[in-house]
Amino acid sequence: MRSILATALAIATLSTGAMAFERPTLNLGVERSLETEVNSLSVGSDFGPFGLTTNWEDTAEDNFAFNISGIDVDVSHDVGPMTVYMNNDFDSGLKHDDTSVGVSFKF
Numbered sequence: 001m002r003s004i005l006a007t008a009l010a011i012a013t014l015s016t017g018a019m020a021f022e023r024p025t026l027n028l029g030v031e032r033s034l035e036t037e038v039n040s041l042s043v044g045s046d047f048g049p050f051g052l053t054t055n056w057e058d059t060a061e062d063n064f065a066f067n068i069s070g071i072d073v074d075v076s077h078d079v080g081p082m083t084v085y086m087n088n089d090f091d092s093g094l095k096h097d098d099t100s101v102g103v104s105f106k107f
Contacts, residue, residue: 027053041066049077068092081106 029042037059044053051074056066069092076085083104089097 039066040069044072049075051075070097 024045024047027042027044027046029040031040031042032038033040039058041056041058042053044051051072053072053074054068055070055072057069058066071090071092071094073088073090074085076083083106085100085102085104087098087100089099091097
């Protein structure tokens with residue numbers, strides 16, 4: 001038990017030091033689909049390699065009664081000119097919908 005706690009403390013200390021220079025960012029998005037008359041709102045935050053976004057949708061019949069349509073939990077890590085990422089999608093009931101894993105390259 002002590003070794004597990006010591007390992008967890010060491011990892012927390014190292015990751016806190018590595019993240020000390022990262023500032024969390026706030027992401028806001030608004031979108032309107034003209035054909036389907038659906039308003040979308042997204043609010044999220046990124047902290048280092050971790051991102052969390054909540055998406056709300058509102059239809060014309062709802063009259064601005066936004067309901068959560070999904071939650072995205074994303075993780076990415078830059079390795080030189082490439083980024084390794086994993087995107088997780090959850091529905092409004094926090095049921096897992098999809099996970100995407102990939103690599104993108106920067107030129």
